[in-house]
Amino acid sequence: MNDKNKYFDRKSQESFIDIFLKEDIKKGENFKRHWHEHLQIYYFVDGIAYLECGLSNFKVVSGNIAIANSNELHYLESLSDNLKFYTIRIEPSFLFSNQVDLLQTKYLAPITLNRIVFKNLIQNDSFILKYIKDILDEYDNKEIGYELSIKANIYQFIVFLLRNHVDKIFSEEEFIERKYSLEKFESVFDLIEEKYMDKITLKELADNMNLSTHHFCRTFKQITGKTTTDYINGVRLDKAIYYLKQTDLNMTEIAMRCGFDSINYFSRLFKKNYDISPTKYRHEHRDACSILLKNNNE
The missing domain is CATH 1.10.10.60 (Homeodomain-like)
Structure with missing residues (x-):
């Protein structure tokens, strides 16, 4: 077994987003607990898994979408031999513009800093599922302008999360304390x-x-x-x-x-x-x- 650092930094072939399919994690195998500064999305296509995100833990099945928030300790273990899921990891720089604006300050920075925390498990939400599938299709086909289409879908995805799947909003002091404890x-x-x-x-x-x-x-x-x-x-x-x-x-x-x-x-x-x-x-x-x-x- 290869040991991994708790802080996870996967180098992407693309500079703006990281998407990969996992289907080689058999029953009993797992990702060790780790954290990173990216917002990470799991889309489960087949099989069953046990997932921990922060203080939440649950079983996930085909069609479920799970979110590991920025700076949130998480862990995944396969409960079946046919587990298959996509991971979408979004670089903060992909969402930010070079010039700081009100939208970046009000929404994007708090999400990246994990001050706005989304619910970890999303089930039976056709809108969220459509955004995910559109992102995967664009990334797979890579037709001209696919980067713009992915970015547009991600922004719409985040808006929908903000309106329907926010779990908690932390103050700046609460965030600093949580991150300090995790690092310590x-x-x-x-x-x-x-x-x-x-x-x-x-x-x-x-x-x-x-x-x-x-x-x-x-x-x-x-x-x-x-x-x-x-x-x-x-x-x-x-x-x-x-x-x-x-x-x-x-x-x-x-x-x-x-x-x-x-x-x-x-x-x-x-x-x-x-x-x-x-x-x-x-x-x-x-x-x-x-x-x-x-x-x-x-």
């Missing part, structure tokens, strides 16, 4: 990724931030929507998925490598999160993994 806790996320196989104490994490344990736990849950224990276990289960699919380690060895003291606790937690035992999960995915490894070696 990045070292904690890195520490958990590095030491997931070891015993990680709340005191160790709190000391890393020069905070009391109580203050650390409260702030951590405000940022991630999870208790520290649940977050750490989520990282460990993610690692377990890799070991189950890619190695021949037995269940005890996997549990120990992923930081679980007890094979029984590991099994209970795995089944609670994935509705399947780790043994059965390995059995269902072993054949597919063996074929994939064989093809890669040929």
